[in-house]
Amino acid sequence: MERLDKQIEFILEADKEKNIMRQTYIADGSRKENDAEHSWHLALMCYLLAEHANEPIDVARTMAMVLMHDMIEIDAGDTYAYDSAGNDTKRERELKAAERIFHLLPEDQAADVRGLWDEFEEGKTPEARFANTLDKVQPLLLNDRSGGESWREHGVSQEQVIRRNARTPEGSRKLWEYCLPLIAKNVKEGNLKP
Amino acid sequence: MERLDKQIEFILEADKEKNIMRQTYIADGSRKENDAEHSWHLALMCYLLAEHANEPIDVARTMAMVLMHDMIEIDAGDTYAYDSAGNDTKRERELKAAERIFHLLPEDQAADVRGLWDEFEEGKTPEARFANTLDKVQPLLLNDRSGGESWREHGVSQEQVIRRNARTPEGSRKLWEYCLPLIAKNVKEGNLKP
Ligand SMILES: [Ca+2]
Numbered sequence: 001m002e003r004l005d006k007q008i009e010f011i012l013e014a015d016k017e018k019n020i021m022r023q024t025y026i027a028d029g030s031r032k033e034n035d036a037e038h039s040w041h042l043a044l045m046c047y048l049l050a051e052h053a054n055e056p057i058d059v060a061r062t063m064a065m066v067l068m069h070d071m072i073e074i075d076a077g078d079t080y081a082y083d084s085a086g087n088d089t090k091r092e093r094e095l096k097a098a099e100r101i102f103h104l105l106p107e108d109q110a111a112d113v114r115g116l117w118d119e120f121e122e123g124k125t126p127e128a129r130f131a132n133t134l135d136k137v138q139p140l141l142l143n144d145r146s147g148g149e150s151w152r153e154h155g156v157s158q159e160q161v162i163r164r165n166a167r168t169p170e171g172s173r174k175l176w177e178y179c180l181p182l183i184a185k186n187v188k189e190g191n192l193k194p
Numbered sequence: 195m196e197r198l199d200k201q202i203e204f205i206l207e208a209d210k211e212k213n214i215m216r217q218t219y220i221a222d223g224s225r226k227e228n229d230a231e232h233s234w235h236l237a238l239m240c241y242l243l244a245e246h247a248n249e250p251i252d253v254a255r256t257m258a259m260v261l262m263h264d265m266i267e268i269d270a271g272d273t274y275a276y277d278s279a280g281n282d283t284k285r286e287r288e289l290k291a292a293e294r295i296f297h298l299l300p301e302d303q304a305a306d307v308r309g310l311w312d313e314f315e316e317g318k319t320p321e322a323r324f325a326n327t328l329d330k331v332q333p334l335l336l337n338d339r340s341g342g343e344s345w346r347e348h349g350v351s352q353e354q355v356i357r358r359n360a361r362t363p364e365g366s367r368k369l370w371e372y373c374l375p376l377i378a379k380n381v382k383e384g385n386l387k388p
Contacts, residue, residue, distance in 0.1 A: 036231040
């Protein structure tokens with residue numbers, strides 16, 4: 001197959017992310033969001049909030065990373081953050097998905113995109129740390145703005161949110177500090193268990 | 195208001211793009227796509243297809259441009275490509291939207307994002323030319339893959355598609371040449387009027 005044919009096949013395969021639903025409601029609370037919308041939102045945040053990263057980051061690389069980071073969910077599905085059974089098998093399912101999906105691309109690009117995903121998963125570079133922080137802060141902002149419905153639905157506690165965000169300050173202390181009063185407010189309002 | 199507060203307000207305002215529906219169906223034909231999904235898809239295409247641009251492009255700048263290019267539709271709405279009455283008032287509605295929406299951001303970022311949007315609209319830089327080409331090629335790929343439903347719904351002709359794409363080869367001859375047989379195929383299948 002020609003190089004461009006492979007690229008287009010990957011791009012059309014990626015379209016399936018528009019059908020992978022997350023547990024987070026969009027800001028107006030009218031429905032849950034999907035992986036494509038979520039990834040767009042992270043890339044936008046990356047471009048606009050890069051100045052708040054703890055360390056200087058390569059913005060382009062981080063945007064590419066967040067644009068691709070959920071591609072593996074086309075096969076593996078979205079595993080809800082507070083689903084512990086699902087999280088036990090998550091890594092295995094996602095590795096298998098990565099093998100299939102990224103290899104729709106020409107070899108050099110498959111390696112590049114796999115590299116972006118591995119980097120995101122390992123969370124060891126400034127770019128990956130910031131990308132992971134955005135991936136946690138975005139649903140927090142949406143959960144707060146949509147009235148905490150997703151937290152109430154799943155009976156989530158403040159402690160679970162704090163534990164889940166143990167590494168969020170590593171990408172941006174500033175963004176994490178912005179989230180703390182939002183969490184407190186949602187405890188007060190009864191959206192998060194105290 | 196603090197700098198970060200303004201940035202977050204803009205990011206939550208942007209969330210409304212998830213509710214701006216386009217006329218293009220997603221690849222599996224199950225429903226139409228929205229601006230957030232469309233913008234994500236363009237940014238992904240930009241990262242993966244930049245090698246096919248006629249001229250070298252700054253990939254990061256072009257990704258940022260496509261991520262933001264439809265923000266004005268939050269106020270102005272999506273104007274369907276083949277709606278001529280809508281297209282008469284489009285520019286005025288979009289300029290008014292740009293004045294409100296981009297100015298939610300801190301001044302320096304408002305100027306930057308407005309600059310990206312103006313550049314996209316003017317289509318005079320290699321980045322803007324490629325971004326505009328992607329903005330035309332993506333719905334074409336989706337219309338073809340979803341069986342031409344959107345074209346049939348609106349009674350679109352081959353000639354309208356060709357006219358609408360007069361400038362598409364300016365961003366990438368290679369991508370436009372990829373689209374030509376798809377158009378011919380959809381005429382043959384009766385999805386586009388001959
Ligand atoms: Ca995820």
